Amino acid sequence: MAGKAPKSRELIQGLEGLALKVVMLEEGDLPGLGAFLTHLEQLQGMLDPEGTPDVALLFKQLEEVGNKLILQEIAAAAQGQELLSQGVSLLLTWARENKFPTDGETWKAYCSLSQELGLGEAGENSPKSESEPEPAASIEAQIWEDQELTANFIAEAREHLEGIESGLVHLEQFPTDLQAINAVFRPFHTVKGVAGFLNLPQIQELSHEVESLLDEARSGRLQINAPIIDLTLVGVDRLKEMLDDLQEALSEQRPLQIFDLQDIKDQVKQLQKPEEAPGEVSKRQLGEILVSQGEITSSDLEQALKQQKAESGTPPLGEILVKEGKVAPKKVARALVDQLTEEKPVPETPASPAAAEGKGAGDAQLPPTIKIDLVKVDNLVNLMGELVIAQSQVRQNPNLQDINDQKLERDLAQMSRITSELQMISMSMRMIPIGQTLRKMVRLVRDLSRKSKKQVELHLEGEDTEIDRNMVEAIYDPLVHLVRNAVDHGLELPKEREAQGKTPEGHLWLRAYHKGGSVVIDIEEDGRGLNRDRILAKAQERGIVQPGEQLTPAQIDKLIFGAGFSTAEKITEVSGRGVGMDVVRLTIERLQGKIEIHSRPNQGSRFTLRMPLTLAIIDGLVVKVGKERYILPAVAVRETLRPASADYFTVQGQGEIIKVRSQLIPLLRLHRLFNTDNGEVHPTQALVMVVEHEGKQQGLLVDDILGKQEVVIKSLGETFQKIKGLAGGTILGDGRVGLILDLAGLFALSQA
DSSP: OOOOOOOOHHHHHHHHHHHHHHHHHHTTTTHHHHHHHHHHHHTTTSSTTTTTTHHHHHHHHHHHHHHHHHHOSSSHHHHHHHHHHHHHHHHHHHHHHSOOOOHHHHHHHHHHHHHHOOOSSSSOOOOOOOSOOOOOOOOHHHHHHTTTHHHHHHHHHHHHHHHHHHHHHHHHOOOOOOHHHHHHHHHHHHHHHHHHHHHHHHHHHHHHHHHHHHHHHHHHHSOOOOHHHHHHHHHHHHHHHHHHHHEEEEEEEEOOOOOOOOOHHHHHHHTTOOOOOHHHHHHHHHHHHHHHHHSHHHHHHHHHHHHHHHHHHHOOOOHHHTTTSSSSSHHHHHHHHHHHHOOOOOEEEEEOHHHHHHHTTTTSSSOOOOOOOOHHHHHHHHHHHHHHHHHHHTTTTTTHOOOOHHHHHHHHHHHHHHHHHHHHHHHHEEEEHHHHHHHHHHHHHHHHHHHOOOOOOEEEOTTEEEHHHHHHHHHHOOOHHHHHIIIIIIIIOOHHHHHHTOOSSSEHHHHHHHHEEEEEEEEEEEESOOOOOHHHHHHTTTTTSOOOOOOOOOHHGGGSSTTOOOOOSSSSSSSSSSHHHHHHHHHHHHHTTEEEEEEEEETTEEEEEEEOSSSSSEEEEEEEEEEEEEEEEGGGEEEEEOOOGGGEEETTEEEEEEEEEEEEEEEEEEHHHHTSOOOOGGGGSSEEEEEEETEEEEEEEEEEEEEEEEEEOOOHHHHHHHHHTTTEEEEEEOOOOEEEEEEHHHHHHHOO
């Protein structure tokens, strides 16, 4: 094929614009295809058909492909769009290099794909390959070759699926919210596209099946309903299974599991059957637009509608009109664009995370972002911690204390400010919004409410609250269990609520906010509240509480954190097995946090989680024990006191005990434990720090409290990391090492 490229810069720019339109095309994007054909027609007018006959033929072929895509005559729409992309690339090469690249790979690929789609040969002189095509690389081979790219795809696909779940729950309540439909459709389209690039055919196929169903709803041919929502969620779950398998296969270097997708494909086909009433309205709208534009007559429309009813399968109205020669395909495409733009605006509905994601996508200028390996961020945070320590050591150097130099003082103060800001910035790089974790609860609440036959309205607040990435992952399981309990135990059935004068739908709030240097998460519902009588009776039955023992409401509430404790009358798939709340408490305490309960009968309960912003830094009390310095997590310290002689006892077989407000607690001497001097001092001459761990209290004997400060946790290395009672170390301002105490280990040592 040959042809002289015109010297027109305008044509080259036009082809570049055409290439951009191809790149932006989405599968089933009729308005985009209409715009592509219009642009192609304009460029055709700039050609000399006699001087460039072969190039003109390629233009005609691209027009044919575009028309067939609009009429859905190409089953593999993605391949049809790929053919458009290859064809435009060939035209650009021709225009820029003044020759047609008939010997290039793009031309070979174009010819091959054109024949595969049943469009005939791409040109009169299409090169025929005498050799057999090389076999494609196996799926696993491509995955292992692009391991980093595949790992990134897994992470991003999971984020997309979480957003889809949130959007579907909103869509279930507001099925006509077009923004929400688009916000659910786009992630499927993205997952499908990247899966195709990575040669993951099953993920691509499943994403395409669900995407095609949503595209029907997006174009107005289907109405969103419960079966569509349910099937889409089934597709999300199956995609999650595929991603889990892909991740395992990636790490184990094994072949991928083959999933049976036929059930989902069959259900998609069943749901895609058009409903007569909405379909008729949509088709008639298209016909009326064509009549108003003068493209067809009213009699043409009536005749086409009759033929449509008579034919099996209800073919599209536009396809019938084109086959009858009443209108050109590009005119149908333009009419479809007009139909979409003339639709009435969707009424405002309450915003959802998914809807917000798709709203004004091109309006707001988001700050640019880059991906950084978390190991690099951790190294930066560690180095910043070292810098803060080094800066503190310089400030406390005794040789500098004797220098009376105001400029030196100003320079040191400036260095201190800059160091502190750098540390804050480096720490903030580990922080991520907690909203992603909170939005995972949307699907959970939806499923729980349907299983329990309860009506639940979920409210999310403080999604922008930032917390350390590791903390976000650690609190996910406790949050899941607390949300399950809130729906299963807390909220009543609609009839029960109405009998109490409440609305039939229960309300569940998930709030996140910063307070006092900590992150706080509230899980609150307006249900029945904790049944303290039943809790107390169960505790007495199990021997946890002795008959006649008086407990405050707060003490009764804390009983639910006991191992194996449950007040459920029957075991369900949600709860009743006596596991969960004790694990929630242990998990939160391991994170240096605490959990509080606030409950009122028939008004609801609130569980409050208070945790540090990060696990890399803790709020600690620096205590002196002999010549050594130790750090106690401040969150575990309940009070500090100097006991009177009358409050100190020794009990044979139990050691030393002190009395704190009528409660006897064991006393542990840190001097003896860590073999330091002054271990035999009398408790009345020292300080006792009352600490709490897993609901139990203990007194730690120390010499003095040196102050409270934030300390950067350092690992003790392999040699010392297994020593009971020590959680890590830090470097104090004077350059000395301070050991961070581990309360779990201390309590275990005291009982040994």
